[in-house]
Amino acid sequence: MFKLAKGRMSIWAVIGAVLFMVVQVTANLNIPSLTSDIVNNGVVNGDIDYIWRVGMKMIVFSLIGILAATGNVFLASRTSMKLGSNLRNDIYSKVINMSNDEYDQIETSSMITRTTNDVIQIQNVYMMMLRMMLMSPVMLIGASFLAYNKNHRLTLVFLVVLPIMLIFVGFLLYLAVPKFKAMQTKTDRLNRVFREGLTGVRVIRAFRRDKFEQDRFEDANLDFTRNAINVNIIMAFSFPVIQMIISGTNVAIVWFGAKLIGVQAMPVGNLISFMAYAAQILVSFMMLSMVFIMIPRAQASAKRIQEVFDLKSTLKEDEKPVQADKTPGNHTLKFSHVDYRYANAEKPVLTDIDFKSQSGQTIGIIGGTGSGKTSLVNLIPRFYDTEKGEIILDGQDIRHYGLNDLRDMISFVPQKAALFRGSLRENMKFGKADATDEEIWQALDIAQATDFVKEDPAGLDQYVEQNGDNYSGGQRQRLTIARALVKKAAVYVFDDSFSALDFKTDAVLRQALQDDEHMQQSIIVIVAERIATVADADNILVLDEGEVTGQGTHNELKDNNEIYQEIINSQIKKGDEV
Ligand SMILES: Nc1ncnc2c1ncn2[C@@H]1O[C@H](COP(=O)(O)OP(=O)(O)OP(=O)(O)O)[C@@H](O)[C@H]1O
Numbered sequence: 001m002f003k004l005a006k007g008r009m010s011i012w013a014v015i016g017a018v019l020f021m022v023v024q025v026t027a028n029l030n031i032p033s034l035t036s037d038i039v040n041n042g043v044v045n046g047d048i049d050y051i052w053r054v055g056m057k058m059i060v061f062s063l064i065g066i067l068a069a070t071g072n073v074f075l076a077s078r079t080s081m082k083l084g085s086n087l088r089n090d091i092y093s094k095v096i097n098m099s100n101d102e103y104d105q106i107e108t109s110s111m112i113t114r115t116t117n118d119v120i121q122i123q124n125v126y127m128m129m130l131r132m133m134l135m136s137p138v139m140l141i142g143a144s145f146l147a148y149n150k151n152h153r154l155t156l157v158f159l160v161v162l163p164i165m166l167i168f169v170g171f172l173l174y175l176a177v178p179k180f181k182a183m184q185t186k187t188d189r190l191n192r193v194f195r196e197g198l199t200g201v202r203v204i205r206a207f208r209r210d211k212f213e214q215d216r217f218e219d220a221n222l223d224f225t226r227n228a229i230n231v232n233i234i235m236a237f238s239f240p241v242i243q244m245i246i247s248g249t250n251v252a253i254v255w256f257g258a259k260l261i262g263v264q265a266m267p268v269g270n271l272i273s274f275m276a277y278a279a280q281i282l283v284s285f286m287m288l289s290m291v292f293i294m295i296p297r298a299q300a301s302a303k304r305i306q307e308v309f310d311l312k313s314t315l316k317e318d319e320k321p322v323q324a325d326k327t328p329g330n331h332t333l334k335f336s337h338v339d340y341r342y343a344n345a346e347k348p349v350l351t352d353i354d355f356k357s358q359s360g361q362t363i364g365i366i367g368g369t370g371s372g373k374t375s376l377v378n379l380i381p382r383f384y385d386t387e388k389g390e391i392i393l394d395g396q397d398i399r400h401y402g403l404n405d406l407r408d409m410i411s412f413v414p415q416k417a418a419l420f421r422g423s424l425r426e427n428m429k430f431g432k433a434d435a436t437d438e439e440i441w442q443a444l445d446i447a448q449a450t451d452f453v454k455e456d457p458a459g460l461d462q463y464v465e466q467n468g469d470n471y472s473g474g475q476r477q478r479l480t481i482a483r484a485l486v487k488k489a490a491v492y493v494f495d496d497s498f499s500a501l502d503f504k505t506d507a508v509l510r511q512a513l514q515d516d517e518h519m520q521q522s523i524i525v526i527v528a529e530r531i532a533t534v535a536d537a538d539n540i541l542v543l544d545e546g547e548v549t550g551q552g553t554h555n556e557l558k559d560n561n562e563i564y565q566e567i568i569n570s571q572i573k574k575g576d577e578v
Contacts, residue, residue, distance in 0.1 A: 001122065001125070001295075001298060001299050001302040003302075003306065004083075004087060004122060004302050004305060004306065005083055005122075005126065008082075008083050008086035008087060008090070009079050009080075009082065009083045009086075009126070010079050010082065013075045013078060013079035013082075014075075014079060014130065016071070016075045017071075017072050017075040017076045017079065017130045017131075018130070018134055020068045020069070020071035020072035020075065021068070021072045021130075021131070021134055021135050021138070022138065023064065023065075023068035024064075024065050024068035024069045024072055024135070025135055025138045025139050025142060026142075027061045027062070027064040027065035027068060028061075028065050028139070028280070029139070029142045029143060029146060029280070030061045031058055031061055031062065031065075031276070032146070032272070032273035032274075032276035032277055032280075033146060033150075033273055034054055034057055034058045034061065035058070035269065035272050035273050035276065036150065036267070036269030036270045036272055036273035036274075037054050037269065038050075038051055038054040038055065038058070038269070039267075039268055039269030039272055040267040040268070040269035040270070041054075041269075042054060043269075044267070044268065044269075072130070072131065073131065075130070076126075076127050076130035076131050077127055079126075079130070080123045080124070080126040080127040080130065081123060083122065083123055083126055084119050084120065084122065084123035087119045087122065087123075087305065088115055088116075088119055090309070091111075091114065091115045091119075091305065091308055091309075092115065094308055094309060094311070095111060095308070097313075098311065098313065099313060099314050099315040099382070099383065099384060099385070100378065100383045100384050101314050101342070101343045101384055102311040102312075102313060102314065104342075104343065105311060105343070106307070106308065106311075107188075107192060108195070109188065109191040109192035109194075109195045109196075110188045110191075110192070110304075111308070112191060112195075113184070113187050113188045113191050114301075114304050114305055114308055117184065117187050117301075118184060118301035118302075118304050118305050119301075119305065121184070121294075121297055121298045121301040122298050122301055122302055122305070124294070124298070125291075125294050125295060125297075125298035128290070128291050128294060129291060132287040132288070132290070132291055133287075133288065133291045135284070135287070136284040136285070136287045136288040136291070137284070137288065139280055139281075139283075139284040140280075140281055140284040140285060140288070143277040143278075143280040143281045143284065144158070144277075144281055146273075146277055147274055147277035147278060147281065150266075150270045150273055150274045150277070151257075151260065151265075151266050151270055151274060153256075153260065153265075154253060154256055154257055154260065154266070154271075154274055157249060157252045157253055157256065157278075158249075158278075158281070160252075161245065161248070161249045161252075161282070162285075164245060165245055165282065165285055168238075168241060168242075168245070169285075169286075169289040169292075172234065172238050172289065172293065173289070173292060173293060175234050176231060176234045176235070176293050177293060177296045177297075179227055179230050179231045179234070180231060180293060180294070180296060180297035181296055181297055181300045182227055183224075183227060183228065183231070183297060184297070184300050184301055184304060186220075186223055186224040186227055187224065189220045189223070189224070190220045190221060190224045192220075193216055193217050193220045194217065194220075197213050197216075197217060242282075242286055245282065246278075246279065246282050246283075249278050249282060250275055250278065250279075253271070253274060253275055253278055254271070254275070257270075257271040257274065257275075258271075314343075314384075314385055315382055315385055315403065316399070317402065317403055318399060318400050318401070318402070321400060321401055321402040321405065322396050322400045322401060323405070324394070324401050324402075324405040324406060324408065324409050325394055325490075326408060326409055326488075326489075326490065328359075328488070328490075328518055328521035328522065329359055329521040330358075330359055330394075330521075331358065331359045331393070331394055331409075331490040331491065331521075331522065331523055332356065332357070332358045332359075332392070332393070332394055332395065332523075333356065333357045333358070333363075333380075333391075333392070333393055333491060333523050333525075334355070334356040334357075334390075334391070334392040334393075335353045335354055335355050335356070335376075335389070335390075335391055335392075336354060336389050336390045336391070336392060337352050337353070337354050337388065337389040337390075338350060338352070338353040338354070338379065338386045338388065338389035338390070338391060339351050339352065339353075339386065339387045339388035339389055340375060340376075340379060340384060340386055340387050341387050342375075342384075348387060348546060349372050349375045349546050350372045350375055350376055350379075350546045350547075351546050351547050352389075352547065352548070353376060353389070353541075353548055354389075354548070355539065355541055355548070355551055357523050357525075357538075357539060358523065359490070359520075359521050359522055359523055360520055360521065360522075360523075361523060361524070361538040361539065362514075362523075362524040362525075362526060362536065362537040362538050362539075363523070363524070363525045363526070363537060363538070363539050363540075363541065364526050364528065364533070364534025364535075364537030364539070364540035364541070365377070365525065365526070365527045365528070365534070365540075365541045365543060366527075366528055366529065366531065366534050366540060366541070366542055366543070366564070366567065367529075367542060367543030367544055367563075368529070368544070368567075369529070371543040371544055371545060371546065372543050372545070372546040373495070373496070373527045373543055374415055374495055374496070374527065375546075376527075376543070377412075377493045377495050377525060377527055379391055380393075380398070380410060380412075380491065380493055380525070381406065381407050381410045381412055381493075382398060382399070382403060382406060382407075385399070393406070393409065393490070393491070394490070408489070409489055409490045409491060410489055410490070410491045410492075410493060411431060411484040411485070411487040411488075411489035411491070411492045411493070412484065412492075412493045412495070413480050413481055413483075413484045413492075413493065413494045413495060413497040414480070414495055414497075415495045415496045415497070415527075417468065417473070417476040417477045417479070417480040417497075417500075418467065418468070418480070419464050419467060419468030419471070419476060419479060419480065419483075420464065420466075420468075421464060421465060421466045422463075422464055423460065423461050423462065423463065423464065424453065424459075424460050424461070424462045424463075424464055424479070425437070425440065425460040425461060426464075427464050427468075427479065427483060428440045428443065428444075428460070428479075428482060428483050428486050429486065430483055430486075430487075431483065431484065431486055431487025431489075432486050432487050432488065435486045437460060439486055440460060440482070440486055441460075443482040443483070443485035443486045444478075444479075444482045445512070446481075446482070446485055446509070446512040446513060446516055446519075447478045447479070447481040447482035447485060447509060447512075448478055448501075448505050448508055448509045448512070449475065449478040449479055449481075449482050452471075452475055453479075473500040474500040474501050474502070474505070476500075477497055477498070477499070477500045477501060478501070478505075478509075480497065481494065481497055481509070485516075485519075488518060489522060490522055490523065491522065491523045491524075491525065492519065492522055492523070492524045492525065493525045493527075494524070494525065494526045494527065495527045496527050496528060496529065497526075497527075498510075498526070498528060498530070498533050499528070499529065499530070503532060506530075506532065506533055507532070510526075510533070510536065514536075530571065531554075531564075531567055531568055531571055534554075535554040536554070537553075537554075538553070539551055539552065539553070540552065540553065540554060540557055540564075542557060542561050542563050542564045542567075544563050549561060549562075549563050550563070550564060
């Protein structure tokens with residue numbers, strides 16, 4: 001937990017909070033002594049002047065205490081909130097820069113809980129620590145010392161009370177800590193089920209799984225609620241017990257104190273201040289135990305956050321990266337006997353992938369579902385790294401380029417069309433921040449998106465909802481294609497990006513790509529399940545179970561590749577054009 005705070009909290013704010021706390025405790029500890037003074041020397045002797053003088057002192061100490069407490073709360077809150085904010089930023093930046101292998105290791109819902117709920121636990125516990133954890137021992141020691149000074153014999157009461165308190169707090173910790181710790185994993189489960197339900201709501205409705213999903217959610221919710229209720233029961237049960245212990249202590253103090261006053265072994269005022277110190281001792285003891293209840297939960301949260309930071313990047317950056325050539329023309333791409341295996345997978349998903357291409361050429365990749373097409377293209381921008389073999393771009397192993405430099409050379413249209421909430425213009429500028437409207441319209445033209453974009457009078461200012469939900473599947477695909485085209489790259493990868501387009505649009509779009517001057521100077525990689533989409537490619541790779549069973553032009557493969565023929569036959573049967 002302390003490791004997480006290192007460098008993310010202002011040391012000056014921490015020192016400031018501690019100093020304010022010391023001032024606050026000193027002021028608070030002085031007030032009971034002044035009370036006994038005012039009673040013993042002012043009230044008992046009827047000395048009004050004395051009462052005024054000491055009274056004024058009490059007011060000054062109270063004001064100092066209030067101001068110091070305000071300063072302490074301000075600095076403690078500020079620096080712990082800052083810690084929370086820094087942690088969130090760092091987790092986000094870690095996640096954004098993760099390789100897909102690392103990303104696959106922690107579920108998205110858990111990642112969200114870690115960034116929000118877990119960070120809040122850490123932030124709260126630091127605030128408590130700066131407020132109470134440091135204050136309690138100082139107050140405990142100070143109050144005990146001063147109480148002992150007021151009357152040695154009365155202090156013996158604590159020899160009975162403190163062990164009772166210790167046993168009770170120990171019991172409380174034993175009951176509450178596991179439940180507090182479990183809160184985080186239960187929050188995770190609740191978020192996961194909720195998230196799945198939300199993202200898959202249409203599927204759930206279509207398959208009439210509403211009841212099943214509702215039960216699943218209720219189950220997770222009930223589990224979470226039960227735990228939360230148990231935690232609250234324990235806490236609710238603890239307060240009256242503590243109150244009872246405090247009241248019992250007061251009764252004992254008054255009982256024995258009265259006897260001491262009776263035999264004139266102690267002045268009346270000392271009894272009053274002794275009771276105040278006793279309250280301070282017990283309250284600080286309680287505050288300390290509360291912190292000890294909260295720390296294990298925060299530690300569990302800290303462990304979960306640290307797990308994210310500790311994810312080792314499998315993507316190693318070259319210490320002396322070579323400069324990438326981002327100018328159009330003259331680019332080459334070569335896969336040299338590439339194997340790839342997902343983390344923890346038994347066998348490679350890609351074996352001995354070998355092909356080459358150059359600017360102006362289109363590579364088609366075709367194969368059945370799960371044959372490894374997406375896995376293959378994901379290797380080009382280094383979303384994952386090859387297990388064996390090399391991918392060579394412009395004569396250099398892609399691992400020799402800086403990661404950002406490499407990704408600048410590639411424009412990628414992922415299988416799942418993802419758009420972001422904001423204006424269409426903002427979405428289109430994703431790959432080229434300074435793109436002009438003209439460039440954007442040109443890309444929309446090639447992507448066959450101009451017509452439906454123009455239907456909205458807001459044009460490029462039209463609003464894109466989260467995930468691009470206000471567009472149809474085909475429209476979303478065309479917009480993601482346009483976004484990729486706005487970026488001027490050496491390699492364009494279209495991962496099954498034409499699947500939601502009708503045949504005509506698919507054909508017109510591909511023709512427009514071929515006619516575009518910049519595209520003619522780039523390498524185009526098109527992944528498809530439809531023969532028609534890749535038929536014009538200069539080289540088509542036929543993938544089957546991660547292996548290239550053949551490569552060549554449409555006509556070559558049509559004649560001599562069995563799998564290609566099977567795909568053609570299956571699509572002819574379905575009535576598709578070839
Ligand atoms: N993140 C992952 N972790 C583990 N295995 C994966 C992962 N992604 C894909 N796979 C496995 O790799 C194999 C190839 O998947 P891939 O997505 O590359 O196929 P594909 O040809 O693109 O399929 P589709 O056309 O259905 O998208 C599949 O068997 C799949 O289960």
